[in-house]
Amino acid sequence: MTDVSASGSLARIRAVAMVGGRDVYRDPVLVGLLLVIPAYFVGAWGMIVPDQEFPADIATADGTATLTVPFPELMTTLIAPVTAALLVGITGLFIVQRSAAVDRRLTVTGFRVSELLAARFVILATITVLVVSIVTAVAYLHLTPEHLSWFVLALALAAGTYGAVGALVGLLVGRMAGVYILLFVPMLDILLLQSPMADPDDWIRWLPGHHATELALSAAFASDVATGHVVPAVLMLFAVSGIAILANVIR
Amino acid sequence: MLLVVLPPIVLLAFDISLETIGDAPGIEVPAAAAELGGALFATAFLAGLLGVFQVVGGTEPDRRLVVCGYQPWEILSARLLTIVAASALVATLVYATFRWLSDITPQAPVLVIGALLVAAVTYGLLGVIIGSLIGRELEGSLILVFLADFDAFAALGVIPMDSDIIDYVPLAHPHAMLESAVHDGTVATGDLAVAGTYVVVLAVIALLAVRIRGETI
Numbered sequence: 356m357t358d359v360s361a362s363g364s365l366a367r368i369r370a371v372a373m374v375g376g377r378d379v380y381r382d383p384v385l386v387g388l389l390l391v392i393p394a395y396f397v398g399a400w401g402m403i404v405p406d407q408e409f410p411a412d413i414a415t416a417d418g419t420a421t422l423t424v425p426f427p428e429l430m431t432t433l434i435a436p437v438t439a440a441l442l443v444g445i446t447g448l449f450i451v452q453r454s455a456a457v458d459r460r461l462t463v464t465g466f467r468v469s470e471l472l473a474a475r476f477v478i479l480a481t482i483t484v485l486v487v488s489i490v491t492a493v494a495y496l497h498l499t500p501e502h503l504s505w506f507v508l509a510l511a512l513a514a515g516t517y518g519a520v521g522a523l524v525g526l527l528v529g530r531m532a533g534v535y536i537l538l539f540v541p542m543l544d545i546l547l548l549q550s551p552m553a554d555p556d557d558w559i560r561w562l563p564g565h566h567a568t569e570l571a572l573s574a575a576f577a578s579d580v581a582t583g584h585v586v587p588a589v590l591m592l593f594a595v596s597g598i599a600i601l602a603n604v605i606r
Numbered sequence: 607m608l609l610v611v612l613p614p615i616v617l618l619a620f621d622i623s624l625e626t627i628g629d630a631p632g633i634e635v636p637a638a639a640a641e642l643g644g645a646l647f648a649t650a651f652l653a654g655l656l657g658v659f660q661v662v663g664g665t666e667p668d669r670r671l672v673v674c675g676y677q678p679w680e681i682l683s684a685r686l687l688t689i690v691a692a693s694a695l696v697a698t699l700v701y702a703t704f705r706w707l708s709d710i711t712p713q714a715p716v717l718v719i720g721a722l723l724v725a726a727v728t729y730g731l732l733g734v735i736i737g738s739l740i741g742r743e744l745e746g747s748l749i750l751v752f753l754a755d756f757d758a759f760a761a762l763g764v765i766p767m768d769s770d771i772i773d774y775v776p777l778a779h780p781h782a783m784l785e786s787a788v789h790d791g792t793v794a795t796g797d798l799a800v801a802g803t804y805v806v807v808l809a810v811i812a813l814l815a816v817r818i819r820g821e822t823i
Contacts, residue, residue: 382742382745384740384742384745385742385744385745385748388745388748388749392748392749392752395752396752396755396756399756400756402769403760403767403768403769403771403772404765404766404767404768405766405767405768406768407766426766430765437755441751441752441755442748445744445747445748445751446744449743449744449747530659530743530747531655531656531659532612534655534747534750534751535612535616535651535652535655536612537751538651538655538751538754538755539616539619539647542755542758542759543619543620543623546759547623547624548622548623
């Protein structure tokens, strides 16, 4: 009986995820933008900054070290998670907003809230994988990370965390106000406040992008990656996702 | 309501963020740059998003208005009037927040609000163009956000850049107008001319975009 219920649940998640996924890949403009925007944004920033070297505080396995790094590579390392966070965050906001009415009807027809949440998560996770793959490929034009797999993980964590932030924002405010918030937050968080050239205050460690950005910088430049940022970054992802799920259930 | 509350918060966020990065070696943050940049972007990008959402959200009503005999330029004018009215309100609020945050007393308050409005109209028109050509909120928002974020940091000048492209981003000249209005109490004719040209060219493109949309919807 339990197996039948579980398989039924999986089938329902699969059905909702498939329909939602079709909405994305049948939208050529959206797919095109998910491909073109990283190329434009990451590619452009890597080209227009001066080819100079700057000192930057980079987390390593043995603590923070001041390394001299080329500015185009440093900017690419910061812009890559910003791009992924913006794309997945705004998409997350719209997924939540667009699915609200549909989900209400599906709940009436017998779908559980957990199944609908799982299906939306699958869609957002798929978009995250797509965006991170493209951003990584474009980032390679200007940057060869010391540790590629950790760099990709950092991008995925930044994108996933901001995807959850986008979903939460989408539950709390309207589309336009939500986009307006997301327009500024990842940029200010990751690019300015987490800049390794600045001397940050302690409260900055609690921002959504902190640990993912530290991991990305470490993976890009340090000989030994500061893996101590992985668990806090994952916890941040879970915390924001948990709040978004709670807000969704309450709604 | 949020659209009235959020811009001053954005200005405050810029203030805190640039205070942090302003100490970094190789990065120069001029006096009041954070507040000025925050004020400009908070006003302009709100107008841009208003443009996108007004046009996309107004597709159905606009279609009926075209059927009733309204001309595309009349519809565009109505949309722009709404954007300008909202931007004027936001610019005033942002200016008040700027006065509260910054130690600098603007030399010419009217010119400061004027520069903010020029930036808002520029981005409002960009939003109308994007909304008309793309016709979808998500995709339009993505294009506007990535254009705006690039523009913001190019115009702000806190990240060292080695390219002439920063002189041509939409907010480069409104930003220069804002700075000189605050510090000198004047606006350079050259900046005003280029910013005005931007507005006129974008208005023509917006009219064409609305006309194309009117024919295709």
